[in-house]
Amino acid sequence: MVRLVSVCASLTDDELALLESLAHPTQFAAGATLFTQGREAHSVYNVTAGVVRLYKLLSDGRRQVVGFALPGDFLGLAMRDAYGFSADAIGEVSACAFSRGAYTALVDAKPHLLKRLHEFATHELTLAHEQMMLLGRRTAEEKLICFLLGMQQRWARLGKPSVTVPLPMTRQDIADFLGLTIETVSRTFTRLAREKTILIVPGGVRVMNPERMSAVAA
Amino acid sequence: MVRLVSVCASLTDDELALLESLAHPTQFAAGATLFTQGREAHSVYNVTAGVVRLYKLLSDGRRQVVGFALPGDFLGLAMRDAYGFSADAIGEVSACAFSRGAYTALVDAKPHLLKRLHEFATHELTLAHEQMMLLGRRTAEEKLICFLLGMQQRWARLGKPSVTVPLPMTRQDIADFLGLTIETVSRTFTRLAREKTILIVPGGVRVMNPERMSAVAA
DNA sequence: AAGGCGCATTGATTTGGATCAAATCGACAG
DNA sequence: CTGTCGATTTGATCCAAATCAATGCGCCTT
Numbered sequence: 263m264v265r266l267v268s269v270c271a272s273l274t275d276d277e278l279a280l281l282e283s284l285a286h287p288t289q290f291a292a293g294a295t296l297f298t299q300g301r302e303a304h305s306v307y308n309v310t311a312g313v314v315r316l317y318k319l320l321s322d323g324r325r326q327v328v329g330f331a332l333p334g335d336f337l338g339l340a341m342r343d344a345y346g347f348s349a350d351a352i353g354e355v356s357a358c359a360f361s362r363g364a365y366t367a368l369v370d371a372k373p374h375l376l377k378r379l380h381e382f383a384t385h386e387l388t389l390a391h392e393q394m395m396l397l398g399r400r401t402a403e404e405k406l407i408c409f410l411l412g413m414q415q416r417w418a419r420l421g422k423p424s425v426t427v428p429l430p431m432t433r434q435d436i437a438d439f440l441g442l443t444i445e446t447v448s449r450t451f452t453r454l455a456r457e458k459t460i461l462i463v464p465g466g467v468r469v470m471n472p473e474r475m476s477a478v479a480a
Numbered sequence: 481m482v483r484l485v486s487v488c489a490s491l492t493d494d495e496l497a498l499l500e501s502l503a504h505p506t507q508f509a510a511g512a513t514l515f516t517q518g519r520e521a522h523s524v525y526n527v528t529a530g531v532v533r534l535y536k537l538l539s540d541g542r543r544q545v546v547g548f549a550l551p552g553d554f555l556g557l558a559m560r561d562a563y564g565f566s567a568d569a570i571g572e573v574s575a576c577a578f579s580r581g582a583y584t585a586l587v588d589a590k591p592h593l594l595k596r597l598h599e600f601a602t603h604e605l606t607l608a609h610e611q612m613m614l615l616g617r618r619t620a621e622e623k624l625i626c627f628l629l630g631m632q633q634r635w636a637r638l639g640k641p642s643v644t645v646p647l648p649m650t651r652q653d654i655a656d657f658l659g660l661t662i663e664t665v666s667r668t669f670t671r672l673a674r675e676k677t678i679l680i681v682p683g684g685v686r687v688m689n690p691e692r693m694s695a696v697a698a
Numbered sequence: 699a700a701g702g703c704g705c706a707t708t709g710a711t712t713t714g715g716a717t718c719a720a721a722t723c724g725a726c727a728g
Numbered sequence: 729c730t731g732t733c734g735a736t737t738t739g740a741t742c743c744a745a746a747t748c749a750a751t752g753c754g755c756c757t758t
Contacts, residue, residue, distance in 0.1 A: 318613050321698050326613040340602040346609060373591040380594060383601045384558040390608035391564060395536045395544040397615035398659030402715065433736065441616030446715055448737055464724095480539050620745070651706065664745055666707055 281375070284368060285358035290351040296337065299348040305359045306338040312355030313430050317438065318347045327439035329389075330431060332416055339383050352430050397441045405440040406450045407478045410460070410467060428466040499593070502586060503576035514555065514567040514575065521563050523577045524556040530573030531648050535656065536565045545657035547607075548649060550634055557601050570648050615659045623658040624668045625696045628678070628685060646684040 285308070290296060296307060299318060314331040328347055331337055337349055341362070360368070369376050396408055414427045429436070437447045451467070454460045459475060461468040469475065503526070508514060514525060517536060532549040546565055549555055555567055559580070578586070587594050614626055632645045647654070655665045669685070672678045677693060679686040687693065 318609060320613070320617065324617045326616045328609045328612050340605045340609070342606075346606050369595070370591075373594065376591065376594055376598060377587070380598045380601060383598060383605060387558040387601060387605050387608060388560075388564045390605060390612065391536060391546045391558070394546050394608065394611055394615060395538070397612060398544045398656075399538065399542045438616075443716055444736080445717080445738085449715095452737070650704095661746060662706080663708085663747080667745095670707070 280372075281368065284360055284364040286360070288357050288359050290355040290357065292351060292353050294351045294355070296349040296351065296355075296357070297345050299346065300344050303338060303341040303343060303345045304362055306336065306341065306362065306365045307349075307357040307359050309333050309335050309337065310356045310358060313352045314349050314355055314357075315352050315431060315435055316347050316349050325438045326441070327435055328393075330413075330435075330439070333420060336379070336382055339379060339386070352435070402440075402442055402446050402450050403454070404478055405442065406436075406447065406454065407459075407475045409436065409440060410469065411472075411475055411479050414469065425470075425472075426463060426466050426468045430465065498590075499586065502578055502582040504578070506575050506577045508569040508573040508575065510569060510571050512569045512573070514569065514573075515563050517564065517566040518562050521556060521559040521561060522580055524554065524559065524580065524583045525567075525575040525577050527551050527553050527555065528574045528576060531570045532567050532573055532575075533570050533649060533653055534565050534567050543656045544659070545653055546611075548631075548653075548657070551638060554597070554600055557597060557604070570653070620658075620660055620664050620668050621672070622696055623660065624654075624665065624672065625677075625693045627654065627658060628687065629690075629693055629697050632687060643688075643690075644681060644684055644686045648683065 287310075288307075290312075296314060297303070297305070309331050311333055314335075314337065315327060316329045316331060316337070317325055317327045319325050330352075331349070337357075338345065340346055369379065396405055400408065410427055413429070414424075417424065417428065433444045433447050436442075437444045440447070442450075451460070451462060455462050459471045461470050505528075506525075508530075514532060515521070515523070527549050529551055532553075532555065533545060534547045534549060534555070535543055535545045537543050548570075549567070555575075556563065558564055587597065614623055618626065628645055631647070632642075635642065635646065651662045651665050654660075655662045658665070660668075669678070669680060673680050677689045679688050
């Protein structure tokens with residue numbers, strides 16, 4: 263099994279063994295649903311490969327993508343009785359599933375683990391605050407640039423540093439993450455490419471002028 | 481000392497005594513700063529009276545209010561070395577301060593407490609996701625209505641249920657929370673009042689048509 | 699009572715991004 | 729190679745909210 267590196271770095275060998283004995287490795291096909299907003303929360307997931315889209319829907323169909331989960335990320339921490347958002351696979355996804363019962367028992371038994379999960383949750387909260395600033399106060403161009411730099415950093419932290427940022431999600435997903443329309447996302451990408459700030463490549467974007475981009479994100 | 485009711489409901493008497501021995505009760509005058517974004521994080525706070533404005537600034541002065549803390553709320557949980565946002569008092573505020581050292585020691589020693597704090601953090605994360613939906617996908621009118629209903633619920637949960645929602649913060653604070661301008665907030669309030677959905681009273685708003693408001697917030 | 703000072707409201711105008719409407723591109727099936 | 733279908737790009741127009749600009753209203757202080 264893939265090691266749960268991000269959560270378990272500080273665990274002892276026996277704790278790790280216990281954790282892995284409770285994890286159900288699961289595969290999801292492209293587009294498959296991991297769980298749905300409002301449904302009873304049965305499992306917590308740790309993504310081990312692929313990218314997951316996390317989103318909330320309004321009754322009239324408006325959608326807000328609240329995040330993209332990459333390998334190492336935990337889903338369903340903010341679990342009450344029901345999931346607060348939906349999650350589905352972008353491309354193929356591998357994840358470790360923990361039943362809710364196993365998860366709560368584990369957390370009660372292992373303060374180490376709880377501490378790591380808490381750090382995880384507070385980091386997520388910090389990211390959420392940054393996303394609020396982005397959604398509430400930034401322009402379309404700033405939103406796109408912050409998004410690209412953010413994704414680049416996240417891939418880099420996972421050991422995939424590159425000037426080419428993979429974007430496996432659709433333009434619509436990006437638009438719904440940034441509070442824009444697909445047309446505005448497309449136009450803004452085109453404009454940034456025309457100015458040679460980025461280069462649009464199949465499946466992603468190459469960062470051509472990181473200085474200008476960092477200055478805008480400031 | 482005021483009991484730390486929200487965090488400590490599940491603690492034993494000796495744990496509660498320990499907690500209170502480490503808390504420094506502090507008073508803040510109207511407009512006083514509890515802490516500033518980017519400064520070294522020295523303390524964690526539990527608000528016991530009053531309302532605190534939490535916000536992030538961009539270098540050019542654009543501001544995003546990420547939340548309003550009411551009595552019982554914890555500030556500085558998402559603490560790394562530096563505070564991720566600024567906090568200042570709206571009106572007079574009382575809070576219990578815990579030094580960072582005391583806080584981390586306490587958390588390491590008392591898994592009960594950590595579990596409560598983690599629940600707190602995940603609840604905050606859920607609220608943050610809802611705020612993302614609001615900021616990214618809702619209209620000005622929907623934003624205002626969701627805000628009013630949200631504040632009403634929060635006061636109700638604190639034992640102050642009322643059709644009159646206290647709004648001790650300025651219109652600018654509300655605008656910066658909802659990703660709007662002060663003019664749009666003012667105009668939208670006026671329109672809702674003209675339609676008899678709300679009644680604007682000194683220091684707050686009276687909910688006149690909760691059915692319509694809940695329908696919009698849906 | 700008069701002046702000053704923050705807020706808040708109201709009105710006129712502008713605009714960034716949304717909406718409406720075609721193309722164009724690419725991947726895949728036949 | 730050709731048609732189809734979804735995703736993306738591009739263009740024309742519109743509109744909700746921003747911006748610019750007074751004005752009004754409490755509430756101090758003098």
